[in-house]
Amino acid sequence: MAWRHIFNFFLGFFSAKKSFSIGIYGPVNAGKSSIANRICMDWTGQPLGSVSEIPHETREVQKKERVAIKAGGKILTMNILDMPGIATKVDYREFIEHGLNKADAQQRAKEATKGIVEAIKWLEHVDAALVVMDSTKDPFTQVNITILANLEARKIPVIIVANKMDLKKSRSDKIKEAFPQHAVVPVSALNGENMPKLYEEIAKKVSP
Amino acid sequence: MIAIEFLSNNALGKNQDKLQYILTAVKKGDKIVVLEQPLTSSEEAQLIQLTMQQVDKNFAGIEIATLGSAALDIKSHLVKLLGGRTSGLTVVGPSKIVKQIKKDPNKLNLLTQK
Numbered sequence: 001m002a003w004r005h006i007f008n009f010f011l012g013f014f015s016a017k018k019s020f021s022i023g024i025y026g027p028v029n030a031g032k033s034s035i036a037n038r039i040c041m042d043w044t045g046q047p048l049g050s051v052s053e054i055p056h057e058t059r060e061v062q063k064k065e066r067v068a069i070k071a072g073g074k075i076l077t078m079n080i081l082d083m084p085g086i087a088t089k090v091d092y093r094e095f096i097e098h099g100l101n102k103a104d105a106q107q108r109a110k111e112a113t114k115g116i117v118e119a120i121k122w123l124e125h126v127d128a129a130l131v132v133m134d135s136t137k138d139p140f141t142q143v144n145i146t147i148l149a150n151l152e153a154r155k156i157p158v159i160i161v162a163n164k165m166d167l168k169k170s171r172s173d174k175i176k177e178a179f180p181q182h183a184v185v186p187v188s189a190l191n192g193e194n195m196p197k198l199y200e201e202i203a204k205k206v207s208p
Numbered sequence: 209m210i211a212i213e214f215l216s217n218n219a220l221g222k223n224q225d226k227l228q229y230i231l232t233a234v235k236k237g238d239k240i241v242v243l244e245q246p247l248t249s250s251e252e253a254q255l256i257q258l259t260m261q262q263v264d265k266n267f268a269g270i271e272i273a274t275l276g277s278a279a280l281d282i283k284s285h286l287v288k289l290l291g292g293r294t295s296g297l298t299v300v301g302p303s304k305i306v307k308q309i310k311k312d313p314n315k316l317n318l319l320t321q322k
Contacts, residue, residue: 042307087269088269088272089269089271090269091268092268116256120256120257123305140313142271142309145249146249149251149252153249
């Protein structure tokens with residue numbers, strides 16, 4: 001009946017909610033894309049993007065829409081945004097050391113710088129953030145501090161993901177010491193260890 | 209030889225485009241710049257963006273570290289509004305000279321390239 005279509009249209013119009021986006025931030029080679037892939041594989045069966053040992057593999061924002069995560073008695077539907085790694089320097093010579101020729105290395109550097117600018121722009125548009133840190137490295141870096149401070153200033157909920165807990169040198173306690181104001185969840189994107197804990201924390205912190 | 213430039217609050221205050229001023233000193237002058245007034249987290253993010261727009265084969269980027277209150281909390285806002293200074297400093301250097309700035313909450317160690 002026509003009146004039912006009109007009713008549904010208005011119901012949909014007034015209940016329409018901006019889609020909820022969770023950004024995956026962090027420095028270069030912390031394992032952001034591996035985390036994004038693990039989340040997408042767990043809940044959609046498909047990965048989000050490629051990963052590589054060569055820095056700046058993700059040079060554009062990668063997006064998976066409407067990923068439904070079941071955790072903490074809730075179903076959270078959100079867009080997953082895998083951000084390019086943030087850095088203060090991009091030297092094409094580093095890519096040559098990884099086996100790229102000069103032209104490809106310079107092209108990759110150019111794309112990487114654009115990706116960093118884009119990732120910073122997106123800080124204003126995400127509804128929540130997973131900040132991925134390599135738990136085998138010193139967490140007290142200016143890049144980590146700047147990312148967290150900008151998210152805090154915008155009152156965006158943050159969970160720190162202490163990745164690479166499968167490695168012997170992993171020290172997630174150092175990350176907790178450095179950023180005691182944030183929830184820190186140690187995980188291994190490689191083997192999926194502790195990912196359920198991360199989903200619980202997302203359900204606790206995030207309310208789309 | 210390594211050149212270090214200490215920039216007072218007044219020097220930066222007079223400049224309309226503070227971040228470009230800092231970046232020009234670092235990029236063209238190959239200087240390590242020490243700012244009397246620390247950059248806010250928002251300014252740091254903007255400086256990274258500005259740096260990335262200017263990276264080329266001769267300029268790979270910067271090393272940056274802020275000691276002290278980078279975040280503009282209510283207290284810092286009030287101090288600024290009243291014309292006062294917030295505590296701390298920011299160090300910015302070209303990555304071809306500054307290899308790394310090691311940081312803990314109370315000190316900075318700046319390591320230069322050989």
